[in-house]
Amino acid sequence: MAELTYRDAVARGIAQEMQRDPDVVFLGEDIAKAGGVFKTTVGLLEQFGPLRVRDTPISEQAIMGAAMGAAMTGLKPIAEIMFSDFFAVCFDYLANQFPKSRYMTAGQVKCPLVVRTANGASVRFGAQHSQSVENWVMMIPGLKVVAPSTPRDVVGLMAASVRDPDPVIFFEHKGLYASKGEVPEGEIVDTLGTARIVRPGKNATILALALMAPRALAAAEKLQAEHGIDCEVIDVRSLVPLDMQTILESVGRTSRVFTVEENPRLCGWGGEIVSLIVEEAFFKLDGPPVRITTPHIPLPAAEGLEDLALPSVNRIADTVRKALET
Amino acid sequence: MAELTYRDAVARGIAQEMQRDPDVVFLGEDIAKAGGVFKTTVGLLEQFGPLRVRDTPISEQAIMGAAMGAAMTGLKPIAEIMFSDFFAVCFDYLANQFPKSRYMTAGQVKCPLVVRTANGASVRFGAQHSQSVENWVMMIPGLKVVAPSTPRDVVGLMAASVRDPDPVIFFEHKGLYASKGEVPEGEIVDTLGTARIVRPGKNATILALALMAPRALAAAEKLQAEHGIDCEVIDVRSLVPLDMQTILESVGRTSRVFTVEENPRLCGWGGEIVSLIVEEAFFKLDGPPVRITTPHIPLPAAEGLEDLALPSVNRIADTVRKALET
Amino acid sequence: MATQTQAGKIPARPNDDIGREVRLRMYRTQIEIREAEQRAYDLFLQNLVKGTSHLSLGQEAVAAGFAAAMQPGDLTFCTYRGHAHTLARGASVEKVLGELMGRDNGLLRGKGGSMHLTSVEHGVMGSYAIVGAHIPIACGAAWSAQYKGRKDVTVCFFGDGTTNIGAFHEGLNLAVIWNLPVIFVCENNLYMEYTPIGEVTAVSHPAAGRAGAYGLECPIVDGQDADAVYRAAQAAIEKARAGGGPSLIECETYRYSGHSRADPAKYRPDGELDRWKQRDPIKLYRSRLLELGIGEKALDNIDREARRFVDEATEKCKAAPPPPADILLTDVYADGGSSWRN
Amino acid sequence: MATQTQAGKIPARPNDDIGREVRLRMYRTQIEIREAEQRAYDLFLQNLVKGTSHLSLGQEAVAAGFAAAMQPGDLTFCTYRGHAHTLARGASVEKVLGELMGRDNGLLRGKGGSMHLTSVEHGVMGSYAIVGAHIPIACGAAWSAQYKGRKDVTVCFFGDGTTNIGAFHEGLNLAVIWNLPVIFVCENNLYMEYTPIGEVTAVSHPAAGRAGAYGLECPIVDGQDADAVYRAAQAAIEKARAGGGPSLIECETYRYSGHSRADPAKYRPDGELDRWKQRDPIKLYRSRLLELGIGEKALDNIDREARRFVDEATEKCKAAPPPPADILLTDVYADGGSSWRN
Numbered sequence A, B: 001m002a003e004l005t006y007r008d009a010v011a012r013g014i015a016q017e018m019q020r021d022p023d024v025v026f027l028g029e030d031i032a033k034a035g036g037v038f039k040t041t042v043g044l045l046e047q048f049g050p051l052r053v054r055d056t057p058i059s060e061q062a063i064m065g066a067a068m069g070a071a072m073t074g075l076k077p078i079a080e081i082m083f084s085d086f087f088a089v090c091f092d093y094l095a096n097q098f099p100k101s102r103y104m105t106a107g108q109v110k111c112p113l114v115v116r117t118a119n120g121a122s123v124r125f126g127a128q129h130s131q132s133v134e135n136w137v138m139m140i141p142g143l144k145v146v147a148p149s150t151p152r153d154v155v156g157l158m159a160a161s162v163r164d165p166d167p168v169i170f171f172e173h174k175g176l177y178a179s180k181g182e183v184p185e186g187e188i189v190d191t192l193g194t195a196r197i198v199r200p201g202k203n204a205t206i207l208a209l210a211l212m213a214p215r216a217l218a219a220a221e222k223l224q225a226e227h228g229i230d231c232e233v234i235d236v237r238s239l240v241p242l243d244m245q246t247i248l249e250s251v252g253r254t255s256r257v258f259t260v261e262e263n264p265r266l267c268g269w270g271g272e273i274v275s276l277i278v279e280e281a282f283f284k285l286d287g288p289p290v291r292i293t294t295p296h297i298p299l300p301a302a303e304g305l306e307d308l309a310l311p312s313v314n315r316i317a318d319t320v321r322k323a324l325e326t
Numbered sequence C, D: 001m002a003t004q005t006q007a008g009k010i011p012a013r014p015n016d017d018i019g020r021e022v023r024l025r026m027y028r029t030q031i032e033i034r035e036a037e038q039r040a041y042d043l044f045l046q047n048l049v050k051g052t053s054h055l056s057l058g059q060e061a062v063a064a065g066f067a068a069a070m071q072p073g074d075l076t077f078c079t080y081r082g083h084a085h086t087l088a089r090g091a092s093v094e095k096v097l098g099e100l101m102g103r104d105n106g107l108l109r110g111k112g113g114s115m116h117l118t119s120v121e122h123g124v125m126g127s128y129a130i131v132g133a134h135i136p137i138a139c140g141a142a143w144s145a146q147y148k149g150r151k152d153v154t155v156c157f158f159g160d161g162t163t164n165i166g167a168f169h170e171g172l173n174l175a176v177i178w179n180l181p182v183i184f185v186c187e188n189n190l191y192m193e194y195t196p197i198g199e200v201t202a203v204s205h206p207a208a209g210r211a212g213a214y215g216l217e218c219p220i221v222d223g224q225d226a227d228a229v230y231r232a233a234q235a236a237i238e239k240a241r242a243g244g245g246p247s248l249i250e251c252e253t254y255r256y257s258g259h260s261r262a263d264p265a266k267y268r269p270d271g272e273l274d275r276w277k278q279r280d281p282i283k284l285y286r287s288r289l290l291e292l293g294i295g296e297k298a299l300d301n302i303d304r305e306a307r308r309f310v311d312e313a314t315e316k317c318k319a320a321p322p323p324p325a326d327i328l329l330t331d332v333y334a335d336g337g338s339s340w341r342n
């Protein structure tokens, strides 16, 4: 077992799959020669050559379209969109093309591809380079959506995504690239649609994703240490497919639920999961589900303001404590 | 008071505002000479001339960008995006530009514009021309979002939208264009952020929008007639700002809530409102809130399949009845 | 299959570089499209075709000329105005009309509709209803062939109006820098929906005027003449197949009916339609064939057969059931279903 | 204000068509940008600038040349690489550095950051961080002037890499068909982020090679020479102001530092940077001015003043407080707040 950064885990995960399957190709802006603007793809060009690892122009629609056309005709493309905010300049492929082609053609067309992208805030890039946009794609029927929080999950979920026969949107978190974690040697293949209980607990369930997962965990430790409140923390990991079983079982045990989302308030995954929980486990709940989110604002650039905007360990802990006290 | 179609109400609403304010300009594809592909803008070119009513190329990004630049510099543009599905080819403006410019510039830049678009299903146009995409924009901080269900609301909310100093996304429903309703003579100006109780009732609250509003109302009448169940029906009308006061008061009276959404299941406005209700009125609820939605599918073209996909009067009534019975 | 000409060599017409067999095939294709499209229109008037539909009446020569020059395995990407291209590559009239009528025997079992005709077994990789979206997708299919060393060529059809959307620009640039085996075919029918293309385009030839921006040349082809289309197609396909990279071709043509079923096309200047009908591609091609010594009887036979074929297909479609309710929830994901949770 | 030349007439250099006052102004602007950008870099090394930043070191002449040719009321749209253009139009160094440092005295009070510098009072209508997005927006601003009969002209700056994105294509086409008073300025610094522009572009001049697609001509201007830039700017601005419509201009230039603060720019071939530094715009312009008889002392004074100015601004910024917490929730909507419900 070696320590690996989340950043290096990206290259490791891609390399594992490119090694396994010669039909896996990789395209994006500055991903080849430069190794990616976040240095997540260093070494791939050298290892797999310029036919499989291709730099593109600043043409996100062309990137997405090319990936789709290749996927329809036998390849398994991985496409990088540098920042998830740029989904907005190629959203037609994400919303109208990838996810609808199979259905519209009664199963004739397949679209097995992965779009990986740097998501999220905490690096002071401002309103157009810091968004958490999981909900932009979660809401589209036909896509799968994952967001790993650890280096090991990066490798394993990358493998699962590349091997998946459907279009998968793979969110890496900018704020986690420098983080480290143990990653076993050898091939790692995870399973889409599986949440993970990262801390068992009995007083409340806290659901979190990506950068919010370690924060939720830290908040739970704090609540335990300072207030004797014992929270179960679940890293949701995969929004589509969604592991409602793990979530509902947990809520069944704890009777209270909190979601911690980095995206702004309206129409996020937290609202979706809360609605599912209340619809299916209403009478198991002892009190109202509470969503902890970034407020309804574009993200500011200045560090003090950005820190204030995102759910912090303290805000999570305080919110949970107050809700459980009342 | 004259009867007007929802279709004609669009032109009337735009004309009212263009007459009032010479800074209101209107642009889009085939909106001028042809009067719009849905014939919603007939006569405007003749009345206001080619400098104010402008046909554009098939360049949705240029349309949106031009509207924004004009709005920043003193005009009040109304831009048509022919089908709301095409938001996906100009989503950067909706997600990253219009809504963020004021915040990012600490209030220096204003963006008073209206994007109007034909939304929704029921006309057998298939997966890329039938979507309900209110959630695509509701989730973006900085936008306002309205969706009228009657000719009178079309005129009044159009006026309110054009006069609003923020970017407003105005959803017209394709399935309602041919519908008729009374519209008073003279200027009509409505208020954004106001829901309307279209049927008072005491057993449950049904929240609906656009084409789903008349269906929810019909379902309520059916429930009353056939089962003596008395539902309050609220036409939400405006998703941002959201009239939570009217909604919470209603739920306080009825203790049960149902949402009827045309958009597919995940991350819709129904989930958002349900989450708000449970967070703020949990102990007032007698049973789980239930969301009635289109399933998690792209929309099929064939009429039988499309009819099956959308919430129907029967499905709404049955769902409400079963939920209230258990 | 098509007689091969040498890449790049486009001789003057009429002569015998094309050959009787290919010419008859192109005639047949045009007739079949004409009959099927006319039938689609009739069925719409009978309220048996719902939703929208976009006909290629008047534009048959483009579809026929390209299809004749393409080999099995070559790929077609087209727009919502795609009935013609789908039929030209060999999809059955029954399945096309069935789809328009929303029947279970349709190409897509009614799930896609008129704007999304697809027949992967015939190389028709889809009809795309968002203007321009398929241009980059076609690049991807060509990239795939290039990467795998397959010899298939991708042909991507679109309209004049499509040249003003961003995806056009991004796709063409990518195709050129990656030297992809893809042919972009602009069917310039003079109108976007209702707006004349000249009023919204900075250059007078929407495709040819843009070719230089991608280092391409762009022949302007008489889109009413199947032979001219065939020759241009041949040259571009040979070039692409030989690794010579992408081509852009502008075919000048005209649609007889409105943009879509809702459109009576009143915005067209008086006489314009009549002028174009004088150069009707089928009339033109018929005289050509007669001139070249192909007997009237052979042509009449083709006409008759096509009509019979379309009649039979119509009857089958009328008798076909609507799609069963259970397919509403199938084929969202590769596991066959639409489930997004456990 | 700028000496007026006749529209379209771009005389050879050096000569006296520009005049001492404008030249000194361009010199001063370049020096100020150089000093401020260098300072931004130093502050980043001291960890006083967080997030990202994109410097225009080496590209000063483009900003200076255009700003000198623009009138008050003319509008600037630029990219994340916009410090230079913002300063050139008259925004204060303090406010710019304050924004980079995330202080309350910043142009945007820390809410926008380095990539979004905006100073409406100086006609700087924003710095846009999504490549290409501002090209159509600039069209809209120009449309507004045209519609209202105002005489202001809009200038929109962007990089070579931006010419490959869809919004570029859509914006240019619209500007031409609507004959808008807008000038598109491509600062071709040879690289998108790290990839040489030639490797991803179908033509050798990313802007000039595309001009024909919009019926435009596109001068290729020496972007290291403020006079050359000024002359091209003058001609285009005069044309636009006179109702002659849009222009596209490609300025050849080079950035000395990496793409952004995170980039050591190792991808550049050996010697390339040095070669460009030999044609450093400021060095070049200084010799020009000396040649034209402007005394060394006057120039030294400008240099010194600029440095003092930047030093003072730096100190003010270091002393400035961070933005107060309560502005987190302001200015989402025009009512001043972020409330989306009652």
Ligand SMILES: Cc1ncc(C[n+]2csc(CCOP(=O)(O)OP(=O)(O)O)c2C)c(N)n1
Pocket: B029, B058, B060, B082, B086, B089, C081, C129, C130, C131, C132, C158, C159, C160, C161, C162, C163, C187, C189, C191, C192, C193, C259
């Ligand atoms: C992105 C987008 N914008 C607008 C439309 C609506 N629309 C459908 S077809 C069409 C005209 C297309 O014109 P052209 O490319 O010339 O093709 P033609 O219909 O003439 O074959 C328009 C505007 C669309 N489908 N997609």
Ligand SMILES: Cc1ncc(C[n+]2csc(CCOP(=O)(O)OP(=O)(O)O)c2C)c(N)n1
Pocket: A029, A058, A060, A082, A086, A089, D081, D129, D130, D131, D132, D158, D159, D160, D161, D162, D163, D165, D187, D189, D191, D192, D193, D259
């Ligand atoms: C739509 C979009 N794609 C990608 C990026 C990331 N990005 C930022 S700057 C840049 C390079 C732009 O190159 P160019 O236009 O030449 O401008 P320069 O930075 O050289 O001034 C890229 C790819 C972005 N901001 N927006």
Ligand SMILES: [Mg+2]
Pocket: C159, C160, C161, C187, C188, C189, C190, C191, C192, C193
């Ligand atoms: Mg056309």
Ligand SMILES: [Mg+2]
Pocket: D159, D160, D161, D187, D188, D189, D190, D191, D192, D193
């Ligand atoms: Mg550049």
